[in-house]
Amino acid sequence: MSNIEVTITVNGTKHRLMVGPKERLLDTLRERLHLTGTKEGCGVGECGACTVILDGEAVHSCLILTAQADGSEVITVEGLEKEGQLHPLQEAFIKHHAVQCGFCTPGMLMSAKALIDKNPNPTREEIKTAIEGNLCRCTGYEQIIEAIESATRALESR
Amino acid sequence: MTDYINIGKNKEKVDALALAAGEPLFADDFALKDPLHIAFLYSPHAHAKIKSIDTVEAESMPGVALVLTYKNTPRVLYTSAGQSHPEPSPYDMYMFDEKVRFVGDRVALVAAESEEIAKEAVKKIKVEYEMLPALFDIEEAEKDGAPVLHDGEEHVMIPSAIYRPEKNLAARIAFLYGDSQKGFEEADFVQEATYYTHIASHCALETHVTKATFDHYGRLVLITSTQVPFHARRIVSNILGIPLGKIRVIKPRIGGGFGSKQEVLLEPYVALVAWRTKRPAQIVTSREEYFVSGRTRHAMRSRIKMGVKNDGTIVAMEIDDLMNAGAYGPHGPTVLANTGAKVLPLFNKIENVSFYADCVYTNLPVGGAYRGYGATQGFFGLNQHIDHITRLLGIDMAEFVKKWHIKTGETSEVFKAIGEGKTGHEQVVTSCKLSECIDEAARVIGWKEKRGAKRKEGDKCYGVGMAVATQGSGIPLIDMGGAHIKMNEDGSFNLYVGATDIGTGSDTVLAQIAAETLKVPSEKIIVLSSDTDLTPYDVGAYASSTTYVSGNAVKRCAQKVAERIMEVASEMLECPREELTLGVEEVSHVKSGRSLSFKDVAYYAFYAKNQFQIEESASFVSPVSPFPFCATFAEVEVDIKTGIVRPLKVVTAMDCGNVLNPKLAEGQVEGAVLNGVSFSLCEEYLFDEKGKMKNPSFWDYKVYKTTDLPEIVTILVPSFEEYGPYGAKSVGEVAINTPGPAIANAIYDAVGIRMYDLPMTPERVLKAIKEKGVG
Numbered sequence: 001m002s003n004i005e006v007t008i009t010v011n012g013t014k015h016r017l018m019v020g021p022k023e024r025l026l027d028t029l030r031e032r033l034h035l036t037g038t039k040e041g042c043g044v045g046e047c048g049a050c051t052v053i054l055d056g057e058a059v060h061s062c063l064i065l066t067a068q069a070d071g072s073e074v075i076t077v078e079g080l081e082k083e084g085q086l087h088p089l090q091e092a093f094i095k096h097h098a099v100q101c102g103f104c105t106p107g108m109l110m111s112a113k114a115l116i117d118k119n120p121n122p123t124r125e126e127i128k129t130a131i132e133g134n135l136c137r138c139t140g141y142e143q144i145i146e147a148i149e150s151a152t153r154a155l156e157s158r
Numbered sequence: 159m160t161d162y163i164n165i166g167k168n169k170e171k172v173d174a175l176a177l178a179a180g181e182p183l184f185a186d187d188f189a190l191k192d193p194l195h196i197a198f199l200y201s202p203h204a205h206a207k208i209k210s211i212d213t214v215e216a217e218s219m220p221g222v223a224l225v226l227t228y229k230n231t232p233r234v235l236y237t238s239a240g241q242s243h244p245e246p247s248p249y250d251m252y253m254f255d256e257k258v259r260f261v262g263d264r265v266a267l268v269a270a271e272s273e274e275i276a277k278e279a280v281k282k283i284k285v286e287y288e289m290l291p292a293l294f295d296i297e298e299a300e301k302d303g304a305p306v307l308h309d310g311e312e313h314v315m316i317p318s319a320i321y322r323p324e325k326n327l328a329a330r331i332a333f334l335y336g337d338s339q340k341g342f343e344e345a346d347f348v349q350e351a352t353y354y355t356h357i358a359s360h361c362a363l364e365t366h367v368t369k370a371t372f373d374h375y376g377r378l379v380l381i382t383s384t385q386v387p388f389h390a391r392r393i394v395s396n397i398l399g400i401p402l403g404k405i406r407v408i409k410p411r412i413g414g415g416f417g418s419k420q421e422v423l424l425e426p427y428v429a430l431v432a433w434r435t436k437r438p439a440q441i442v443t444s445r446e447e448y449f450v451s452g453r454t455r456h457a458m459r460s461r462i463k464m465g466v467k468n469d470g471t472i473v474a475m476e477i478d479d480l481m482n483a484g485a486y487g488p489h490g491p492t493v494l495a496n497t498g499a500k501v502l503p504l505f506n507k508i509e510n511v512s513f514y515a516d517c518v519y520t521n522l523p524v525g526g527a528y529r530g531y532g533a534t535q536g537f538f539g540l541n542q543h544i545d546h547i548t549r550l551l552g553i554d555m556a557e558f559v560k561k562w563h564i565k566t567g568e569t570s571e572v573f574k575a576i577g578e579g580k581t582g583h584e585q586v587v588t589s590c591k592l593s594e595c596i597d598e599a600a601r602v603i604g605w606k607e608k609r610g611a612k613r614k615e616g617d618k619c620y621g622v623g624m625a626v627a628t629q630g631s632g633i634p635l636i637d638m639g640g641a642h643i644k645m646n647e648d649g650s651f652n653l654y655v656g657a658t659d660i661g662t663g664s665d666t667v668l669a670q671i672a673a674e675t676l677k678v679p680s681e682k683i684i685v686l687s688s689d690t691d692l693t694p695y696d697v698g699a700y701a702s703s704t705t706y707v708s709g710n711a712v713k714r715c716a717q718k719v720a721e722r723i724m725e726v727a728s729e730m731l732e733c734p735r736e737e738l739t740l741g742v743e744e745v746s747h748v749k750s751g752r753s754l755s756f757k758d759v760a761y762y763a764f765y766a767k768n769q770f771q772i773e774e775s776a777s778f779v780s781p782v783s784p785f786p787f788c789a790t791f792a793e794v795e796v797d798i799k800t801g802i803v804r805p806l807k808v809v810t811a812m813d814c815g816n817v818l819n820p821k822l823a824e825g826q827v828e829g830a831v832l833n834g835v836s837f838s839l840c841e842e843y844l845f846d847e848k849g850k851m852k853n854p855s856f857w858d859y860k861v862y863k864t865t866d867l868p869e870i871v872t873i874l875v876p877s878f879e880e881y882g883p884y885g886a887k888s889v890g891e892v893a894i895n896t897p898g899p900a901i902a903n904a905i906y907d908a909v910g911i912r913m914y915d916l917p918m919t920p921e922r923v924l925k926a927i928k929e930k931g932v933g
Contacts (some may be wrong), residue, residue, distance in 0.1 A: 036187040037180020046856035077180035097821040101661025102177030103413030128864040140828030
């Protein structure tokens with residue numbers, strides 16, 4: 001099977017790439033574009049460590065073939081920072097001690113961003129549902145939920 | 159009330175920003191130049207001899223650099239357990255053997271130009287097996303005629319436990335004081351029950367990742383997801399025969415360990431591939447490999463018998479534990495010892511105690527270190543047993559535990575008798591606020607109102623239960639950590655520690671300790687940790703040792719540096735050292751009103767006169783292991799039609815001494831508590847009749863996610879531990895021991911069913927409900 005040409009915009013930058021037919025979006029991001037913030041935790045779309053935002057939706061990049069994402073816009077954790085300024089979600093995660101080992105953090109941030117981009121004022125239950133597909137073994141989730149709540153308040157007051 | 163500038167403050171983790179920004183910090187984020195990729199061939203059989211293994215076709219595939227089997231790897235027995243030398247685990251494994259002992263055991267490896275080629279080549283390896291009968295039942299393991307897993311080999315075992323591989327006995331530990339038979343005779347009643355805890359996975363979100371490359375001296379450099387960089391260096395050196403000084407091990411950021419990475423699991427293989435081919439090499443394991451071929455929690459059967467007097471005195475206790483090592487024995491003897499060593503002392507006034515424990519081999523995935531390390535298994539049974547006897551006595555369990563638990567100033571016969579590797583060491587409890595923890599948590603859950611209320615709404619029954627536990631702070635007389643601090647001209651300091659931050663925040667906490675001692679804000683401390691070339695030795699992240707052992711090393715080191723600063727200031731101010739006072743980032747001479755900033759002192763030391771680098775080193779090893787204590791109170795809802803148990807509220811009160819960083823401590827408690835909840839209710843290894851794990855993925859190995867969450871409440875109940883740095887004790891493990899039994903006791907409160915068997919899945923609960931005829 002031969003390679004496929006794909007045009008994909010990642011964190012605002014357009015890339016034209018030749019990718020393998022079985023290549024996952026996760027691999028393209030990590031290995032071709034050296035955006036290693038997105039992690040692999042299970043490879044079957046169950047842990048959420050690979051979550052990115054694809055055309056506005058939070059998706060498991062381990063389940064997306066890059067060829068499927070031709071013409072799409074992808075945002076990864078590296079795209080949250082703007083001109084050296086952390087995104088309020090990132091600031092809140094740091095402030096609320098929502099980062100322990102940090103492996104689930106990029107996925108959590110992207111799921112949270114996808115949520116508040118659509119729903120700027122989510123309830124606690126809506127936050128829990130949005131990150132339901134993101135497993136964390138370190139924190140017990142409490143501090144992560146608090147961080148997201150705090151970030152929504154910070155964004156609201158802007 | 160001490161005015162700390164760092165201690166007790168919620169300092170942000172030193173690595174939080176980089177992690178939140180998605181910086182390349184984990185082992186797989188470092189790209190090697192043209193590495194070889196490694197894939198393993200795993201055994202499809204639970205127990206078999208390898209009659210022949212043909213690697214010719216695999217080797218001749220384009221892109222394959224090396225194929226390793228038992229034929230071309232060092233025939234050196236070792237244990238993969240990351241423990242201090244001499245490791246108190248049986249040396250019962252080779253890199254590859256002529257025998258396979260569980261489905262998932264390693265048979266061969268291929269190193270190739272890409273992961274894809276390596277995996278394809280693995281399929282081309284032809285193995286002929288001679289099937290052997292398999293052993294899965296721990297109760298059968300020691301019987302005559304049982305299949306023997308480790309036969310015909312020379313084994314090495316440190317004599318801290320009895321080892322009889324010909325009987326599948328990986329460890330036997332026995333301990334007694336008093337006369338339990340006599341005690342049972344004196345008792346008014348005897349309560350006996352058997353409890354079962356199960357195999358589970360740590361589910362660290364990052365799997366096992368190891369990379370090997372070379373420095374410009376041709377030395378081997380391992381970048382690996384490990385909790386034990388120094389043990390990894392030594393064990394790799396011993397197995398491969400590479401001089402230890404030619405190996406460097408670097409621990410990058412780790413995506414969780416919880417004990418799964420207290421293991422020298424993949425380093426020998428990756429190191430050998432690199433060493434033989436002189437090329438960088440790496441392996442990034444899959445989730446399935448993590449489940450099956452990594453390490454697990456040891457399953458255990460625990461029979462507890464208590465003789466009790468009507469006034470509540472427990473006059474005798476007999477514990478008979480049988481633990482499942484799996485196919486190999488890393489951590490077997492020490493986890494086994496802990497089921498007694500951590501559990502028995504909690505009720506130290508029992509005068510007649512007998513503890514008898516065996517750990518046996520079976521053809522199942524391999525047990526290893528897992529947060530709680532035997533205490534989790536032991537406390538599940540003990541807390542339920544106490545719940546039961548207090549009900550028979552008509553006494554409130556909370557009041558009973560408050561009365562009978564070990565108190566400050568008290569000791570236990572057990573401390574001297576059972577250790578982790580060496581014999582135990584006499585100790586006295588020097589800080590304990592367990593009664594206060596019980597009171598706080600009981601109040602928050604509403605113990606008095608809800609206990610025994612038998613609230614029922616339709617098919618849903620409600621109840622509350624409690625459990626208590628202790629753990630340790632490092633292994634006494636074994637765990638050692640070192641620290642080195644050097645001062646920079648601007649008044650900042652580099653702190654080098656071997657101590658291993660696996661997401662716990664130890665880099666941050668150790669910086670806080672150093673900073674407090676030096677009287678600077680912790681932002682002035684630059685931490686570099688866990689690099690065998692650059693940092694002093696540390697045992698690594700396990701046994702809840704970091705805050706206490708490594709922390710004390712850091713404090714001692716900082717005290718010495720502070721002294722050096724004072725000496726320089728004394729020379730600068732031309733006054734006696736005794737007249738000087740250390741202030742925040744300055745040294746002052748009250749008599750004359752003069753003061754010097756740290757920057758002044760450092761510039762003088764570097765450039766002015768009698769120049770030298772202000773730096774010091776210190777190490778710490780402890781004769782004692784201070785005990786943290788916690789109490790968990792849980793409220794559950796049991797649906798008697800479906801058997802579903804929903805934990806509604808889980809309240810944990812924690813005595814970890816003086817709390818160095820409250821938010822970090824809470825984070826440790828919450829993570830441990832949720833793990834304990836998930837472990838006891840829904841996590842399970844399912845095996846087919848041939849010993850193959852049926853559910854090695856997150857699809858059907860269930861762990862708690864956000865929408866499953868009970869209300870989790872954490873209460874820190876500070877005490878002050880005189881031996882701990884700034885009064886601190888450990889907090890990393892103890893809270894994983896209590897949620898399971900607290901929930902089990904709550905289920906009893908709700909529906910009168912005692913769950914002896916973990917996990918308490920709806921199927922098991924429903925079966926028990928039907929058998930009892932509830933509802």
